[in-house]
Amino acid sequence: MERKYHISKHCRIDHHGVLYNGQPLSAEISTEFSIFSKAFYYSLGTTYPKFFKMDNLSKLAWLGAEILLKEELSKNIAIVLSNRSSSYDTDLKHIHTISSTEQYYPSPAIFVYTLPNVCIGEIAIRHHLQTENIFFVSEQFDSQLTVNYCNYLLNSNRAEKVLCGWVEYLEENYKLVLYLVEKTGNLAHDLNVVRQLML
Template sequence: MKRYINLEESNYISNYCVIEENSVFANGQKLFELGNTSFSEFAKAAYKNFEIDYPKFFKMDNLSKLAFLTAEIILRNTTESEKENNIALVFANQSSSLDTDAKYQDSITDKENYFPSPAVFVYTLPNICIGEISIRHNLKSESAFFVFDAFPSEFMQNYAEMLLESGKAEKVVCGWIELYKEKYRSILYSVEKQGKSEHNKETINQIYTNSLWTL
């Protein structure tokens, strides 16, 4: 029997999280803020503030730490570690894993201290951060990481709708995870059958452009 996809059914954005400028926002509320410091120090402080217990966090590259922290706010009260969670992840950014790529290249080009690190090399693909989140929350649905010149709100909307209406996921976490050196911004939002705001291009763009916007 063929399954027909009805893209006219409404889906909703149930919550969102934004991390930028050493601050964490969720659904328009500021949850955490740290003064002028590096991303590395901010990530450690945020990890401690939200009482996360996942030692592998400290071995991740910065892009994965950023994605992991944002997803933790979105998923920490909605997933169960003892069972599989049918939640898809659809991420995008502009610079791919360039921040880690550059660090790995430095380890190769230094002729006096030549030591290409496998621990760094493993993160030279942007979708590795999806794997870290999937392991943490036992996610078993589809996942993808795309590279675009700018935030692809229409693409994200269509991709999430397709996953939900085809039954490939019960919920989709979408967003933008951008980090290069000390410049970073992460926006993740969850889409499902029930929620507060209708899932459309206008709402997605509102979340992307205004971290204090309320659903």
């Protein structure tokens, strides 16, 4: 029998600010991501020095996950994320380090972030999630795919909850929408609701 799932919490980070379950979270809004992300990190009250070593995509994903998972007790949470530009924001930085013969300085600290799924790794490490994970890349958020894939993970008991969403960062253009799917919650986990969240 097809089981029904719910969205228990959701959040959004973009140029308009931060929303948690649709309500604004106090944060210093700035057009520059480096300033905004640092201010918002401090406002969360978590001490996690590794945050400052991350690339922009991982910082964005980490902040979103922090909003939703900070008080989660379950460790059986799978992660299904996607975006449009993969890790291109950091790819550019790596390309820059190898673009001139005079200044050729590829760095492991940059190169490691030239994969989009490293932001999943950062969330998994922070929240101790030894769970199912996958990263898809598509022009727009593929609601159909993500909703079905998430239901499969829950139906097959591969996870108790699933953190789903979109995490896009390229050259100061960014948008994150994350939502947590589980047995109970205020919103139905269906295509229409997910499409609304992504608008």
